[in-house]
Amino acid sequence: MRLLEERIQRDGVVKAEGVLKVDSFLNHQMDISLFNEMGAELKRLFADAPINKILTIEASGIGIAAIVAQHFGVPVVFAKKAQSINLDGEMYTTRIQSFTHGKIFNVIVSKKYIGPEDHVLIIDDFLANGCALDGLIxxxxxxxxxxxxIGIAIEKGFQPGGKSLRERGYRLESLAIVDAMDPETGKLVFREQNDA
Ligand code: 5GP
Known part of the structure; x- marks a missing residue:
């Protein structure tokens, strides 16, 4: 998606160790008109899928997912990061290794909000190694x-998550794929895609 690529190019900050900071429009301050364009593009890309629910993970997926959901006219469920897992059977639980914080945390979703009748679009801000998405899947x-x-704002194509998910047969659409980035020069290389 050209608009997103241009914005990453203009306002993104390439950090060491493969981290891209996009705090000024996506991860801290949020540009809602950009999110709205991203929602419209994901709706176009998944127009034929019978999606009735969106699932994301707190915290940074929630803003994007909420705006995307308006384009689909469906509710958003966000997986919560929990201190401890209460094994009373009312929650789906999983453990996710955090890319940015380097630690493992528990994630829960109430059984009330997702069930066999649901056709789910998973949304997140970044795809790196794919641990967050593996947990949500x-x-x-x-x-x-x-x-x-699966709809992602920014995939880092030099990390293995996207390739692995596509090989496993998941329908993955990333609005921008960064194939290379250089913390010294700030230079970013985007993958060519057939998109808006
Ligand atoms: P994964 O589980 O795919 O390794 O990492 C995905 C999660 O880590 C995303 O939910 C995102 O919050 C965070 N993340 C991964 N890489 C980056 C990055 O380069 N920049 C930022 N801001 N977050 C990232």
């Missing part, structure tokens, strides 16, 4: 629901 599949697709 595990929750959807353990609920007996269907993963219709």
């Amino acid at each position: 595990e929750i959807v599949e353990s609920a007996g629901a269907t993963v219709e697709g």
Whole structure:
């Protein structure tokens, strides 16, 4: 998506260790008109899928997912990061290794909000190694629901998550794919895609 690529190019900051900071429009301050364009593009890309629910993970997925959901006219469920897992059977639970914080945390979703009748679009801000998405997929599949697709704002194509998910057959659409970035020069290389 050209608009997003241009914005990353203009306002993104390439950090060491493969981290891209986009705090000024996506991860801290949020540009809602950009999110709105991203929502319209994801709706176009998944127009044929019978999506009735969006799933994301707190915190930085929530803003994007909420705006995307308006384009689909469906509710958003966000997986919560929990201190401890209460094994009373009312929650789907999984453990996710955090790319940015380097630690493992527990994630929960109430069984009330996702079930076998659901056709889910998973949304997140970044795709790096794919651990966050693996956890969300595990929750959807353990609920007996269907993963219709995955919509990502920024995929880092030099990390293995995207390739692995596509090889496993998931329908993954990333609005911008960064194939290389250089913290010294700030130079970014985007993958060519057939998109808006
Ligand atoms: P993964 O689980 O795919 O390794 O990492 C995805 C999660 O880590 C995303 O939810 C995102 O919050 C965070 N993340 C991964 N890489 C980056 C990055 O380069 N910049 C920022 N801001 N967040 C990232």
